[in-house]
Structure formats: structure tokens, C-alpha cells
Amino acid sequence: MSVISIENLVKTFGGVRALDGLDLRVEPGEVHGFLGPNGSGKSTTIRILLGLLRRDSGQVRVLDGDPWRDAVALHRRLAYVPGDVNLWPNLSGGEAIDLFGALRGGLDGRRRDELLRRFDLDPTKKCRTYSKGNRQKVAIVAAFASDVELYVLDEPTSGLDPLMEAVFQEEVRQLTQAGASVLLSSHVLAEVEALCDRVSIIREGRIVESGTLAELRHLARTTVTVETGRPVTGLAELPGVHEVRPVDGRVRLEVEPEHLDTLLAHLVRFEVRALTSTPPTLEELFLRHYGEATDSEQRPAAGGTR
């Protein structure tokens, strides 16, 4: 049974269709990356999962409950870190952490102190004096010190420095080792690559790509650079080969993964001296979907594989 399952979810604000038939599935024990630019509907989806917004249509189940009807019962079993953390200016950070923990139904005091130490957060400062990153740490500590089944993290690290980012990644791994599931919405592709078992890419309110990183890579072209003894010919006629161009006496090209084998068989006839094959980075996968919005007029075929 999935931890989160969304089918054909629609949410409109006035005339704007923020979510337009979105499907999403998060399995137990996985870290699920939720990628998309600002305004694509990530936070709207998360707010519906938390029962803060009401869906217009579609099926949504969280921990086998209805997020709108069973909000309170579900919220005992999940923890949320918003992207833009606002706190009570006159409470200290420690007070805010304890308050969130208590309202969620309990906090592990030892874990709280350990997290404060690891994230290097001073809990005696008033919330109004915290920077954005420190406010985020308050929300992260409050969430991670709660022993729950599901963590919903909405761009949790946008204000953290690289050191804290590393601590964050270690802590997320600990959560999943303990059996929890995580939905991680993020802009930081390196973070998603490091942490996530599966990834869903959202665009204009729909999921355009979903799967493990390996599966996603399989859908995208690999870049191959080859140096040969004799000039290579006949590349353009090969199936699945694109963008062939000479670079410093070598040839660089893009190939669809299922045609890699044919390409290699063709190349060996030209005395291969050096060959590098680079699978697409997540960034390339991501840009492939978002480059389209601006490039589609010039290159309608570029993002053809969906």
C-alpha cells in the first residue's frame, strides 16, 4: 500500500488551473523527489496532502486516510517542513520547536538536543532575530525530532549553507533507515540526486515524468564522445543518433539508450582510440522538460519522448 497516492487531482484558484490531473505515488520507505520550478504546483499539491487546501476533484490518500476529512489523525503520523518558515517573533526557537512537537503529539527530547547540536542552532534566540536559514532549521528540528511515518518537506533546504545541507542529507537517510517515508520537494537537483529513490517531475500542474533516476535516464539520450583512427562515416543514418558534431578532432553525439548497442557496433569499424559516455544529469532531464516551454517553437521534436 502506498504512503501517498494521488490520482487525477485537480485544483483551480479562480480561473487558474493550478493542478490539472496530477498523479503521484510515494511508496513506503522511499525518499521521493518532487521536482518542478516555482508556480508548477508543488506547494499546492503538498497543501492538499496536508488538508490545508481542498481538492476540486480526484483521489488523494495519505497513510490510507483522507487528508481533508482525517486531517487531525493523519497529522499525528506525519511532520511538515514548509519552504518559507514563519514563526512567532516573540517566542524563542526552542519554544517554537517544543510547541510544534507537542501539538503534533510528542517530541523525542534527546533527539531534539542532538539535532540542535548537529544543525548548530541556538534555541535561546527569539524567532524574530533568526535568518531564513535558521527559521528553516527550527522547522527541520521540530519535524525530525518527531517520530512519525511520513515527512513532507517543501523545499526545506533553500536557506541552508552547504555544510548544513550535508547534515540535512545524513539526517534524511537516518529517517528512512528507521523506516519512514519522505516526500521531498526541491530545487536543489544535487540534493535530489543524492537522496531520492524515485523522482516525479511536475510541470504546469501535471506529472510529466516519474520513476527511479535510472529509469528517467533511460528515457533520455546519452552523450557519447569518441576518438577514432579513421574518420567516422554513416552516423547520421544510424537509428536513435542525434546532434552529431566534430569537436577537436573527435566526434560528439547524442544517442537514445536503446540504440547504444547499434552505435558501438558501428564505431568499432573505425579504430576507436578513446570513448566517453555520459548519462544525462538530472539537471539535463529537468531542463529537457522546462527548456521546451521556450524552445518548443524552434525544436518541436526535442522533447518527444514522454
Add this chain to the structure above:
Amino acid sequence: MSAFTGTGRLARLALRRDRVRLAIWTLGSPLIGYALAESVASIYPEEQNRLGYVEVANSSVVARAFNGPVASSDLGAVVVTETYLTLAVLTALLSTFAVIRHTRQNEETGRAELLGAAAVGRYALLTAALVVVVGANALAGALLAVAFIGAGLPAAGSVAAAAAIVGVGLAFTGVAAVTAQLSVTSRGANALAAAAVGVAFLLRATGDVLGQRSTDGLRLDSAWPTWLSPLGWGTQIRAFGDERWWVLALPAVLLIAGVAAAYALAERRDVGAGLLAARRGPARAAAGLLSPAGLTWRLHRGALIGWAVGVAVLGLAMGLAGHEVDDMIADNPAAAEAIAQLGGGDELVDAFLAAMLGLFALTIGAYVVQALLRVRGDESDGILEPLLATAISRHRWLGTQVVGAVLGALALMLLAGVTTGLGYGLAAGDPVGWTVELTGAALLWLPALLVVAGVVTALFGALPRWSVALSWAVLIAFLLLGQLGAALDLPQAALNLSPYTHVPSVPAVDVTVLPLVLLTAAAAALLAIGLITFRRRDTPT
């Protein structure tokens, strides 16, 4: 680039940001001045009435403490005495908040850093704020002088009276320029400057209470503490008496000294830093905080204590003043009628006390609106979202807020009854009897306050984005219906729209139970609407 580069642009930016606030300020204070002048003129039309007024005002301890000395028995002097405190405190606070809005608040939010990185001098932000606030004061003052002259008062006195108010505004502009340098937060800077207004009020009140009255009772020479207070200087100008223009030099000196100090402090500190360190809090929450009720108490504690102090002081003063009502208006039927209209009944003192409790109930209605609208503030600030993502239901959270606001109002109303009763009882004899009677009378207003809470809750649930403006509009409508409705001869159907109309004004009239029951039922219905609509809607920012 000089230290002042960019001042002009920043001043225009401040004007753009504050165009509505500044318009309300510069037009509102003359309008209040004009309205009050007209109403005073209708209550004290004859020299004879006014001589009596001056005699009582200069001898009554309460009148001295609140209004200060009366300069003469001219109509203008009575108008100034009746309007000065309101306009002066309003102007002081408006000037203070405006200065801090455009200085410390910019630093706190980080806007100042953004601006400072542009071609903007070190002093530009502070100077722009001062230019705007001094300009607003000058404009509001000029219009106020015109308003007084328009109300038929002599020109010289009108200008002096307006200048007195401007002087107060300028003096506190200087004070706020300094407090903006001291505190790291705009809240702290505002609190420091508001505390300075409070101290100025107490100094003036002390000096005027201790002052020497002339043998004919028409002149009061204030004691030295008045001269330490910017609020005192305004009364010492003696507008519509023997105008002492040189007193205007005092606020000018304070403004210049304050601005010079602020520049010196700004030179010595970093952007964003203050001279007073930010206080720290506990590393762990006390057990009492860890529930919706605990959090609500913690968030409203400060404001409630402030309100309680204000209500208690005002209650005692009003109670003590009640004993002087008969003397003050013995031979002034117009004033007697005004009070009877507010309070009802035949006994003038009972009418006065009932009217005071009604005013308390209206004022405490503002507490209810302010406390309860925090729910909307939390929602639009994004504080609500993570709260509702915890295991707290929407009903429980909103219900806690409503109960908190209503309990706060109950406490304040009790305090108003106790202190008014005690004050009147001490002056008239029988403090215990009067305390009990007026406390009971004060509690009768609770159903009206429940309706106010119901209105705010229903608006928050049904029309979140409009709830702030509409809630205040409704309260102001209740205020106008109560205070002006009878005077303007509005039809009873219109007056009946306000819950305050339906509360029996004890002790002036007898208790009737039915309207109180109906008000409570209406409040319950409104609260139910609020809870249900809030449960069913999104949480928009």
C-alpha cells in the same frame, strides 16, 4: 556621494508607501478638531457656561490630570481643553510610528540593506523619514488651524492651538529618531517611543495636578513636572489666552537634539544593529505553553496587560470624575442632555456612569477585534499553515482563539466595572456597594462583546481576505450608531443594528433579560457560521 545622497528619492518612496496613512492623518486630525469644536460650541455657547466650566476644570483633580489647565474662558480655550489630549496623543503616536516604519522597520526587514547597496547615503533613510514626518505634521497642523478658524474661532488662537499639536508631533519625531537607533526591532522601537508618550502624559498630569490655582479660579499655573513633558508644552502655549509663542521653541529644540543624537548614533553602528541587545528566551518551552490555550495566552498576554492598566486607570478616573458631574454641569442643561442621551434614565450621575460603562464596552470591543483578528494575521503571515499541519483541528484552534478573546474581554469589562465603581464609591462614600453594583452592570455588556467576537469569527471564516477591513468597519459602525445615532435622530431600526443598542444601561435603567439572551443567541449563531465556514475553506494568504 554625500551621506544624504538619495534622500529625495527615498522620501518619495515613503510618500508612495504611506499615501493612504498620511492622507488619513493629515485630513483626519483637522476633521476631528472641527467636529469637536462644533460640539463644544453647542454645549458651552455662553460666557456664563464657560466661566463655570473653567472654574471646575481648573479645580477638579481629574480634569486637571486629563486635560491640563484651561487658558481662558474663551470658547477656543474650552475647545482646546476638550480636544488637546486626543489630538496630541494621536499626533505623537502617528509621528512615532511613521518615523520607525521608515527607519528601523526597513532595517529589520532587510530593505535598508538593499537600499544601502544602491547610491544611497548613510543618513538618507533617516533624513527621508524625518522629511516626510515633519512635512505631514506641518500639513496636518496648517489644516487644523484652518479647521479651527472655520469653526469660527479667532485666528491667532487657532494658529497657536494647531502649533501646539504640531509641536507635540515634532518633539516625538525627535524621540522616535533616537529610539529607532536603539532597538533592533521596530516593535521595540515603537514600544520605547510609546512609553515616552506615556511618561510625558504622567509628567504633565502630575505637574498640572500640583499646580497653583489663582484666587478667582480662572487660571492654573502648572508645577515644574509639566515643563519636562512635550505634552505639557502644548498646554503652556495657552492658545486663546495670553499666547506664549516662545514655548514653541521647546519642541523645536527637542526635535533638533533628537535628530542630532540619531545621526550620531547612526554613524556609530552597523546597518541592522541596535544599541540595545536583543533579549534571549528560554531554550525549552515551559509546560504551560505547549497547548493551543497556552500559546494563545502567551501571544495575548502583553497586549492584555497593557489594556488592563489603561482600563484600570481610566475606570478609577471616570469613577472619581462621576462625583463631580453634578458640580460640573449643574447649570449647563446642554451638557446634561448630552450625557443623558448617552446613558439614559433620570439620575444624571447614574446616566454618566452607565454611559462610561457603555464607552468601556465599545473600547473593549476594539480589544476583541484586535485580539481575534490575529487569526487572520497568522493566516496571511504563513504561521497558521504549519500549525494546522499538526494534530490540532481547525475547530479547536479557532475555538481557542475565540475563547481567549472573549475571556480577555470579560476580564477587562470586570476590571472596568470594579475600578469605576471603586472610584465613584471612594468619592461618594460606600465603595463596596458601588463596586458591586457597577461590576454587575459592566458584566451585562458581555453579550454585546460576544456579538462582536461572533462578527469577526464569521467574517474570518466566510471572507478571510476582507475580514480585517470589514471587522473594523463593523465595530466603527457600532460606535457611530451608539454615539451619534441618537443625536442625529436616526430611525430606531438603524440603531437596532448595533448590539450595543440592546444592552440595558444599568445603573441608569433597570435590567431586562430578554435582549441579553437574544444577543447571546445571535453571537452563538455567528460563531457557528465562522467555525463551519473556516472548516470548509482553503487557507489563503
